[in-house]
Amino acid sequence: MDLGLSGRTALVWGASRGLGYACAAALAAEGVAITIAARGAAGVKAAADRLGCQGVAADITKPEGRAAALAVCPAPDILINNAAGPKPGDFRHWQRDDWLSAIDHMMLGPIEMMRLVLDGMQSRGFGRIINIVSRSVKAPQAELGLSNGSRAGLVGFTAGLARQTIQHGVTINNLLPGPFATDAQREHVEGLVAETGRPFETIWAERVAGNPARRFGKPEELGAWCAFVCSTHAGYVTGQNLLIDGGDYRGTF
Numbered sequence: 678m679d680l681g682l683s684g685r686t687a688l689v690w691g692a693s694r695g696l697g698y699a700c701a702a703a704l705a706a707e708g709v710a711i712t713i714a715a716r717g718a719a720g721v722k723a724a725a726d727r728l729g730c731q732g733v734a735a736d737i738t739k740p741e742g743r744a745a746a747l748a749v750c751p752a753p754d755i756l757i758n759n760a761a762g763p764k765p766g767d768f769r770h771w772q773r774d775d776w777l778s779a780i781d782h783m784m785l786g787p788i789e790m791m792r793l794v795l796d797g798m799q800s801r802g803f804g805r806i807i808n809i810v811s812r813s814v815k816a817p818q819a820e821l822g823l824s825n826g827s828r829a830g831l832v833g834f835t836a837g838l839a840r841q842t843i844q845h846g847v848t849i850n851n852l853l854p855g856p857f858a859t860d861a862q863r864e865h866v867e868g869l870v871a872e873t874g875r876p877f878e879t880i881w882a883e884r885v886a887g888n889p890a891r892r893f894g895k896p897e898e899l900g901a902w903c904a905f906v907c908s909t910h911a912g913y914v915t916g917q918n919l920l921i922d923g924g925d926y927r928g929t930f
């Protein structure tokens with residue numbers, strides 16, 4: 678299927694590895710001119726070299742980071758918002774700064790990026806915005822309160838915005854990953870090891886066994902889905918929270 682994206686431009690955040698990289702790779706394979714962004718310069722360079730695309734070392738939570746990314750990719754047709762998730766823990770130990778960092782990463786950084794690119798997309802009559810969020814907005818995970826709280830703010834905000842932009846050809850959707858085998862997954866399990874003292878391998882195997890697919894997701898599966906939601910075929914899909922979790926969310930709806 679031709680996704681109709683050849684010649685488009687995309688700014689993909691958090692794309693030096695993991696799910697963001699997979700989104701960038703899938704869009705690049707469709708002929709999209711990609712700019713990837715992440716904080717670590719070495720990781721950005723290595724990933725950009727692999728993808729044959731532009732890269733910029735930039736932090737989505739900082740005004741100067743957002744400006745640096747837009748200096749390299751000033752008028753993206755596609756924006757993928759993505760950054761680090763939070764560490765697991767108990768809310769009794771979190772201070773105001775922990776919450777502000779979580780909100781910057783998982784709510785305000787993405788919203789600011791939308792504000793910066795949206796009017797340009799609307800005036801050109803085409804735009805695709807995808808936020809890589811988490812299944813935690815549908816099924817909260819007890820130890821991920823920083824994510825449960827901050828990401829709910831992002832999806833609540835986009836639910837309203839997405840209904841205002843589609844008439845101008847701009848869709849906004851959220852992808853909600855379940856467990857994928859990435860660095861963030863390993864760090865999450867290491868956090869649970871630190872908190873519970875249980876062995877890494879035991880927790881890892883439990884997560885595999887507890888998923889209906891009996892495996893972790895492959896980043897390229899999320900990348901392919903991201904590319905489809907960006908495609909011309911998905912122009913009537915907006916404001917949706919799209920789970921990709923091997924069926925882990927047990928609700929009928």
Ligand SMILES: NC(=O)c1ccc[n+]([C@@H]2O[C@H](COP(=O)([O-])OP(=O)(O)OC[C@H]3O[C@@H](n4cnc5c(N)ncnc54)[C@H](OP(=O)(O)O)[C@@H]3O)[C@@H](O)[C@H]2O)c1
Nearest residue numbers: 691693694695696715716717736737761762856857859861
């Ligand atoms: N993997 C899963 O199972 C899973 C499940 C549910 C939700 N998620 C969420 O999906 C997102 C991506 O997960 P992942 O597994 O791909 O993580 P990952 O493998 O750790 O990759 C995260 C990427 O984001 C970049 N990044 C982090 N903070 C950034 C910032 N402030 N500004 C710009 N770039 C930043 C990282 O590079 P630098 O560190 O160099 O900046 C890296 O390129 C996270 O929010 C995660 O919580 C993941």
